[in-house]
Amino acid sequence: MQQPQPPLGLQALRDIVLVGGGHTHVGVLKRFAMRPEPGVRLTLICRDTHTPYSGMLPGYVAGHYGYDDVHIDLRRLAEYAGARFFADEAVGIDHESRRVLCHSRPPVPYDWLSINIGSTPRVGRVHGADAHAVPVKPIHRFNDRWQTLLQRIEAHPGTTRVAVVGGGAGGVELLLAMQYRLGRELSARGRDPAELRFALFTRGEHILPTHNPRVRRHFEATLRRRGVAVHAGTEVVAVEEGRLQADDGRWHDADEIVWVTNAGGADWLKDTRLALDDDGFIRVGETLQSLSDPRIFAAGDIAHQVDHPREKAGVFAVRQGRPLADNLRAAVTGRPLSPYRPQRDWLALISTGDRHAVASRGGLYLAGDWAWRWKDWIDRRFMARFNDLPPMTEDAMKAPARSRVALDEDESAQAISALAMRCGGCGAKVGATTLSRALSTLEPVAREEVLVGLHAPDDAAVVRVPPGKDMVHTVDFFRAFIDDPYVFGQIAANHALGDIFAMGAEAQTATAVATVPQGLEAKVEDTVFQMMSGAVEVLNAADCALVGGHTGEGSELALGFAVNGLIDSDSTALMTKGGLRPGQVLILTKPIGTGTLFAAHARLAARGRWIDAALASMVQSNREGAACLHEHGATACTDLTGFGLLGHLVEMTRPSGVDAELDLAALPLLEGAEETVAAGILSSLQPANVRLRRAIRDQAAWVEHPRYPLLFDPQTAGGLLAGVPAERAEACLSALHARGYTHATIIGRINSAGETLEPITLTTTMLEAS
Template identity: 70%
Template sequence: MQVAATAIVRDIVLIGGGHSHVGVLRMFAMHPLPGLRLTVICTDTDTPYSGMLPGYIAGHYGFDEAHIDLRRLAEFAGARYFRDEVTGIDRGARKVLCRTRPPVPYDVLSINIGSTPQLSRVRGAAEYAVPVKPIRRFNERWLALLERVRRHAGPTTIAVVGAGAGGVELTLAMQYRLRGELAALGRDPDELRFHLFSAGATILPTHNAAVRGAFARVLAERGVAVHCNAEVTEVAAGRLQVRDGEVFDADEIVWVTQAGGAPWLRDTGLTLDGDGFIRVRDTLQTETDALIFAAGDCAAMNGWPLEKAGVFAVRMGKPLAENLRRTVLRQPLRPYRPQRRWLALISTGDRHAVASRGWIFARGDWVWRWKDWIDRRFMRRFSEFPQMKGAAGASSASPIPLDESEQTQAISAIAMRCGGCGAKVGATVLARALADVHPIERDDVLIGLHAPDDAAVLHVPPGYALVHSVDFFRAFIDDPWVFGRIAANHALGDIFAMGGEAQSATAIATVPPGLESKIEDTLFQMMAGAVEVLNEAGCALVGGHTGEGRELALGFAINGLIDERLDGVLRKGGMRPGDALILTKPIGTGTLFAAHARLAARGRWIDAALASMQVSNRAAVPCLVAHGATACTDLTGFGLLGHLVEMTRPSGVDAEIDLNALPLLDGAAETAAAGILSSLQPANVRLRRALRNQSEALQHPAYPLLFDPQTAGGLLASVPAENAEACVAALRALGYATTARIGRVLAEGDALEPIRLLPAPRRLVVGHH
């Protein structure tokens, strides 16, 4: 997590990761504005570049070549990345409403979410057609279609609705790829049949006659049936009907037409055009609200009827970034003047393309090479980042104008801070931040958070004993809500690992100084995430302490309840020779977040790691107990090897780990192999002396991950061997999808080293992609 050297005084929130916003992020990365914080909210970490999408479909580019890693770009820009779906805007409160997380406040807002297929306008299209947007869902269907064509012998008919540049290009790209797949399998490529439907009298209506003629010839040569004046009026399973009543059969119907604005925009109060796009001025401000901007396909610019083409979204990035900056600085905005003519380079599926600009026409393999060079150069701007000197470290005063009350707070935030009780967050800020946090109530909590006193008072029911644990660490991601969820999950882990029931939690939080409104929201977001997890665990938040510090941090002291006779309690020291070792979650968080800090991890790897860290161990413990578990611990900072050694010593046993069986988080093997390891790794590596045959395993890709420290890791348990297979199956059914049997418990031998490794090379088990 990046630490701001200047107190945050303004928030710009970017909804969507479209072509305009990736440009904004890069421009602010190159020229940061002290005191300004950027936040990106987007559903997809891998955001597609429209210029390379047909090439990806045709097989000329890999997935990563055609997608921008939005999380990695945001990290480079020092921006917060919130992966969520936006559902609305509360303009009165200046907050963005999200599907799963609390509302996100903004001072200035920008929307760049593209267009949304309006399938509801045609009966049955929403149920039976495949819209090309959002690209993520289309890609899932496309990969499924690829696999289906490979496996299914016999004719396959594909219909593409929409004969603009996007529809024509996509048709030819799909046909090229699928025919190639069939030829490689020794099958007849003519099993495939393509139909292209245009509601108008021609294809490519916005391009000149030479371009239209060239593509008409290409489509005819390749056997694509083109239907003009054929507006689709109804779609059903396996067929579609056009305006004159003619019906066509189709195994797959791809929709590349009739796009409009996202449905949630209708409830924002922003002025929209007839297709639901946001009306904007030449400054890219919305007509309705000067603090909200829009760009790309979702914007309708007054006086400029722009085609929905990626070139305009890209060109809007620079003026949008400039006007967002000027709005925060309270400077006059600059108008954006889009070009009246633009160059379109349209591929024909193979490595051949057509150039179109006004009445200009050219075609050839050289045009495709030109397009490829332009596209790759564009993508390098968002994947190859320069070294930035001093952006996060040097402190400087913010040039952002502030109101009088804000100036006093800002001066206080950057002044020398008090220690002791003077470092506490103010009572008013704390009260406001916690007002909308609602911890559960328990009968055994006699005095808690909302009946505050000097301390909480709890009742221990008869027959129970207290089990107590504490954990605390600084934030490693810039999303306080997700961080709060992980911190709570991590703290609960020790209680669950012993088979206890979580009763209460006392929090200790540190937040960076700044404007009261920014502190309040950060604290609220973090505690809202934490309380969700605590509530799900039946654990009541009963109090805590909040202070100021340079970095965001959070921890909890957890009280739990166990049977006072210790019946059903799982401890580290109960392993027996012959038991199987079971691990419930994949490992690799330490190396992945070390790589993330260096911009060396793919965003989707971090997404998967964060998802794993938010999976509670609570449901796993009863399952382990039901299958006769003899010992258990949760994996945290000491890593897999350290925690296993902690179990073998009190149990008086040795153990064997199968390195090939270890479940690994996506990307962990890659980042570890690159030598990117957690700062705690060197201390953990000292435990290599516990390995009996270390030299045999040094070259195994999973070897470094034995020492990788985990945050909110899974449970490591020993289970009677005869129950292991059923236990693994039951855990997977509960949602622990990568649960694996990773080794076995051995009788204590004569060797001093208790752990033996099985390093024979086999395929690694990894988490979900």
């Protein structure tokens, strides 16, 4: 019997995991955004933050659209939908434990799973194609090669031969788009477009085999008029660098080979229990559920609907968004699922590279510039649904007062307990069984100085201080600002270790303090596991042993560490805030801007790739950077955190008894930070940091400078700010760049203290290292 359901407020009762950011899943996210399901947590796992809309890809290649015009920002859409975004790639499924296995993060549990990862060109089936041909999917790989081709043609005059393998609509449309764009690029540089040679290879007797004869004749005439060599009835059997071989044994020269054929399912699906068709696509029924595992759905190109087989076309993926969302909602709430029967005919608008298109549906054939404008209007309207995210209306935000999720008896009792009045004190601790299960598979690094730690748990850890070493202690704690507990764990550990490295010390041990929102035991256990997996990964990389901790319940996810470090007793390695010397230059190892970017992210005002870059910077350890700075004579160092660049610089100048000149133009910034600051989006900590503006000489003259607000932007897991002798600065920068700190920059110089009270002078003149 179904148990009484708890009221709205519990974080997660059921997990729906979406693997892949295809057209169907973006529709699912939008529908759940407009009508949330209380107690249901959505998680999107996708390698790419920006997913391309296939209908506009030829227009992008042709130069009619920019990158952002044709890409849906998945991270932003997920935030809008209240879904977690995990930037990773699925590589397997554990059916028994209901977990998605990922390439570079811990497995992700699901109650219901949906797969929408598109198809994968089977270049491996043709000898040499995987090494020398460029498949159109995944799009990011093709786009990188396409940008390289554009640059090469611009820089190196001469004949360029491009071969496209695949005579369907995708191959023909892509070839014409490439030819149009490259021809215009050559003409703009006063060169002859005839330098380009295009060839199309298709094993079918005709191009566009699924379209009517009049459509085919139109494109045959277009290709002929534009000088494209069409090799119909020709199968490519081998590829080498600079050429490909047809099944008649002849070789054809080609500088670029683009593969738009032989698509199939991802290889990792073969190792799952999912029923697949001969091409590796997931076999699904009318409800879009796998025929072999009803807990798993599939949609878009990766799915083969056995009762209604259709061509792999984006229109079907788009239209599956609504029925998939409805069936996922029904599944998680214990209601009957509904069948989906796709249409038999559909409208295809196929462009010819220029602003001209052909309309094809069944026996219909229409062509003209107007058809391209029609296609452009349809495509832009589709993209606006997912990129122009409106504020939620009052009606859309209305949700049932109680969760409709179907729970068993034990889960219902847990849910009611989780929402009841919680205990304080030790009663607020996470249960020992839940915690021990979550931590059981973690393997903290072992250090011989740890006498009592997690390997032999007790009331406290016991750690020996090696002879000739002094202890360095620090502590940091903050609440989560992203929805991925694994990445949050990485950042929290990195942030805590920063103080140790900035002092010139090595990390020895860490003790964790975590707060986890209450909920079903399985959900709490996984949150702890994901978060501590990320943290232990970072601690282990730093050779820092996790020796204990405390986990309690709270309203928000939070994590901190008390870290102990070791430094030689003679203090030769010690770098303090008070060690700045006149004549030194200031080096900053990482770009700034995390505060404004994540404030913007919370307001849906940041692009996903900006957040990706910020997270990549935050998970980069300062360990190697600190060692490099010390090797090059740094005498003062600090890591940038909540006080921002100016606050931490003032903390250094005062005890050092020096002044500092800071070059605004030289500051390394995270992508998007200037844009979000210009929009007036600032961290909640910014006003407190701005009070330090009195440390700036003639500060009123700088208030309107676009980079001025970033002086006060609070950083999380920021870079190192250090004073280095001027004569060693360039060598230090080169070494930092070689160690992966690609944004490390000289941002100022240290001067003797002047007569004015303000220690900081601003400039916009790029400083020299000497």
